[in-house]
Amino acid sequence: MTMQPSMQIAPDPTNTRLMRPIQGHDQSGRKREIMVVEESALTLFLNTTEIITAMTIGDYPAYLALGFLFNQGMISDMNAVTGVDIDDELNVVVVRTREQTDYEDRLAKKIRTSGCAMGTVFGDLADMIRTITLTPGTVRTSWLYALTKAINTTPSLYLAAGAIHGCVLCHQGTPLVYMEDVGRHNAVDKIAGWMKCHAVQPHDKILYTTGRLTSEMILKSVMMEIPVLVSRSGFTAWGVELARTSGLTLIGRLRGRRYLCLSGEDRLIRDDDKDTDSWETP
Amino acid sequence: MTMQPSMQIAPDPTNTRLMRPIQGHDQSGRKREIMVVEESALTLFLNTTEIITAMTIGDYPAYLALGFLFNQGMISDMNAVTGVDIDDELNVVVVRTREQTDYEDRLAKKIRTSGCAMGTVFGDLADMIRTITLTPGTVRTSWLYALTKAINTTPSLYLAAGAIHGCVLCHQGTPLVYMEDVGRHNAVDKIAGWMKCHAVQPHDKILYTTGRLTSEMILKSVMMEIPVLVSRSGFTAWGVELARTSGLTLIGRLRGRRYLCLSGEDRLIRDDDKDTDSWETP
Numbered sequence: 415m416t417m418q419p420s421m422q423i424a425p426d427p428t429n430t431r432l433m434r435p436i437q438g439h440d441q442s443g444r445k446r447e448i449m450v451v452e453e454s455a456l457t458l459f460l461n462t463t464e465i466i467t468a469m470t471i472g473d474y475p476a477y478l479a480l481g482f483l484f485n486q487g488m489i490s491d492m493n494a495v496t497g498v499d500i501d502d503e504l505n506v507v508v509v510r511t512r513e514q515t516d517y518e519d520r521l522a523k524k525i526r527t528s529g530c531a532m533g534t535v536f537g538d539l540a541d542m543i544r545t546i547t548l549t550p551g552t553v554r555t556s557w558l559y560a561l562t563k564a565i566n567t568t569p570s571l572y573l574a575a576g577a578i579h580g581c582v583l584c585h586q587g588t589p590l591v592y593m594e595d596v597g598r599h600n601a602v603d604k605i606a607g608w609m610k611c612h613a614v615q616p617h618d619k620i621l622y623t624t625g626r627l628t629s630e631m632i633l634k635s636v637m638m639e640i641p642v643l644v645s646r647s648g649f650t651a652w653g654v655e656l657a658r659t660s661g662l663t664l665i666g667r668l669r670g671r672r673y674l675c676l677s678g679e680d681r682l683i684r685d686d687d688k689d690t691d692s693w694e695t696p
Numbered sequence: 697m698t699m700q701p702s703m704q705i706a707p708d709p710t711n712t713r714l715m716r717p718i719q720g721h722d723q724s725g726r727k728r729e730i731m732v733v734e735e736s737a738l739t740l741f742l743n744t745t746e747i748i749t750a751m752t753i754g755d756y757p758a759y760l761a762l763g764f765l766f767n768q769g770m771i772s773d774m775n776a777v778t779g780v781d782i783d784d785e786l787n788v789v790v791v792r793t794r795e796q797t798d799y800e801d802r803l804a805k806k807i808r809t810s811g812c813a814m815g816t817v818f819g820d821l822a823d824m825i826r827t828i829t830l831t832p833g834t835v836r837t838s839w840l841y842a843l844t845k846a847i848n849t850t851p852s853l854y855l856a857a858g859a860i861h862g863c864v865l866c867h868q869g870t871p872l873v874y875m876e877d878v879g880r881h882n883a884v885d886k887i888a889g890w891m892k893c894h895a896v897q898p899h900d901k902i903l904y905t906t907g908r909l910t911s912e913m914i915l916k917s918v919m920m921e922i923p924v925l926v927s928r929s930g931f932t933a934w935g936v937e938l939a940r941t942s943g944l945t946l947i948g949r950l951r952g953r954r955y956l957c958l959s960g961e962d963r964l965i966r967d968d969d970k971d972t973d974s975w976e977t978p
Contacts, residue, residue, distance in 0.1 A: 434933055436931070436936055436958055438958035438961075439964075440957075441953060450930070454934060469911060576929075577909075577932060596908075626859045626878075628735060647858075647859060649718070649730075650733055650734070650878055651718065651734045652734070653735065672723050673723050674720050675721050675722075676732075679721055682721075684725055
């Protein structure tokens with residue numbers, strides 16, 4: 415139950431800004447006090463353009479903002495970023511770039527005709543990932559089992575309070591960065607922001623999430639150029655389609671020593687399949 | 697395992713447009729075929745203004761669109777709605793109103809200065825619910841247990857495929873409308889749209905969700921004027937705060953014969969507390 419020595423960011427269940435005790439009553443009327451995670455609104459600006467308001471636990475707002483912008487294809491080069499300003503009182507984070515970005519040009523055009531253009535940008539993103547080629551490589555079953563064990567035994571807000579999603583950047587069987595957030599996409603974006611700030615190579619990494627493998631999760635993984643995405647949860651059909659189109663290895667329903675691989679089977683090396691129980695629908 | 701006779705909308709696991717079989721391999725390399733839920737992008741317009749793109753399973757797009765607009769406070773009167781057009785090929789739904797709405801005026805002003813204004817609108821919503829007074833009333837523990845049993849034994853996409861959220865409009869111990877969606881907020885919005893279209897009174901209803909009790913879920917429940925919100929999942933601190941401010945009865949972690957009430961305890965009648973086991977943190 416201790417933080418892995420190699421883990422560079424781990425959940426911090428001792429941080430009193432991230433959860434608080436709340437009193438209530440149980441089914442028999444007894445007074446109970448439980449720990450409940452915080453949630454607040456953070457509004458993200460790219461220069462002078464308001465982009466989105468995210469509901470977040472509130473740690474690492476700069477990583478969240480940068481990761482979101484990279485994962486949406488709104489910025490593509492860390493060198494273009496001149497600064498990130500955080501206003502704790504206004505719950506605002508502003509990412510500044512050297513020049514107005516392509517995205518702002520496109521958004522401005524779109525806004526003139528029909529208002530909020532996030533939907534259109536999503537369509538652009540699905541096109542954009544077609545230009546990304548993920549590297550080959552391997553993922554071993556033994557790594558997956560080691561990751562599950564390491565992640566499940568790391569102290570976390572999830573273990574202390576529940577009602578939160580986690581996302582972990584991993585190398586082979588070792589977790590490197592473990593982020594949590596009330597919004598499941600935020601946890602991924604915070605990892606993306608951390609990777610960009612530290613110029614971490616994605617090609618030999620594995621991304622682990624507690625959330626479902628929906629289209630947005632697959633788009634984010636591919637934008638991050640991480641070739642393997644793993645979850646304890648299930649799939650959506652569009653998520654599987656996007657993963658297959660992108661050559662992403664997609665492993666879901668990872669529980670104990672069982673999992674399902676629905677895309678990118680070629681990277682998988684089954685070096686630990688002692689459990690030969692038949693797989694059952696959960 | 698049969699649909700409740702009183703249920704007016706129930707999940708339809710026989711609808712082949714909502715899920716499909718997908719093949720993959722399990723941990724031992726055996727070929728497996730599982731059912732996976734569909735997910736597609738639906739872009740919502742209010743008259744000529746693009747509002748949002750939602751990832752949805754795709755059933756009931758008109759209820760989803762109307763419910764979203766009502767729950768965001770973008771429209772407030774069903775009489776103002778002149779039509780809902782659905783374009784299946786473009787994945788677009790357009791809600792038309794007699795006159796341009798206040799929301800479009802506000803959005804237009806906002807867009808001129810800073811682009812997408814969804815964040816600002818969210819702030820407006822938190823103010824708006826302060827003007828709503830939820831009716832008193834009761835919720836009985838025996839209803840909660842009856843609902844859990846009825847919902848868990850109703851055939852659903854969740855039971856067939858997993859990776860989907862459910863939301864159920866209930867009266868006392870009886871489920872009336874059971875919606876599912878890949879986006880957990882969509883399931884609530886579809887219920888809101890159904891209620892508006894059928895002029896269903898909210899004051900004696902209970903809203904049940906499989907998802908977490910976050911700020912957005914509380915805002916939607918209060919906008920729908922439903923006084924009781926119940927979930928099998930946990931809470932966020934802001935969610936609890938909003939519920940207490942609004943006088944909403946908030947019951948979470950409902951599993952088997954256990955639950956926690958963190959707000960609106962005054963409506964609760966414990967008529968069935970045979971289980972006196974102490975409550976444990978999950």
